Amino acid sequence: MSEVHTHPSSLDSDRPAEVTDPLLWNLALAVADTHEPDGDGGCRILLCADQPWPCAAWNSAQRALQAARATTPATIQRRPTSTPSIQASAAA
Template sequence: MSEASTDRVADRPAEVTDPLLWDLAAAVADAHQPDAERVCASPSCAGAAWPCAAWNAAQTALTTARTPRPGMPSRPAGTGAPATRLHATGQPAAADATERLAATAA
């Protein structure tokens, strides 16, 4: 595990309901910061104005990762992985947001 990812885990708010989504979104947001001219510094954005689409998607994912989901049992912080709730496709519910986030990070 890299030092940056260890820092993200330590900085994760207690109310996060989807730690994997939070960690991925935080990594994307960190990679898509503005430079001095307010242009996204990530090479994948190729000079796009900031905030870029990837940074915006990361912000949405950070919010989603903190949102309690209906039917998901609440758990105290640090008690293990959240229960997996399946989407209508049979995939974990967070898979849609994670796939969209991964697509914008590439």
């Protein structure tokens, strides 16, 4: 288990303003911080033994950090406001 113990309020104060998913951001940040390089070119986490750094978990955490900062309309998933098939069957 990780030795990273961070109070939630300190996570909020360090979070960039453009973060749209705080839970994803906090989880991804914890994973990225845990999977640091060990100084010998690998990941310091035993689960990533024999993997060069950056390991798969660190790379996934970086993608999650980007996803949590989605600020452009192309990257933000929006739910449709109406369903055409429901409207069509109601009109019939």
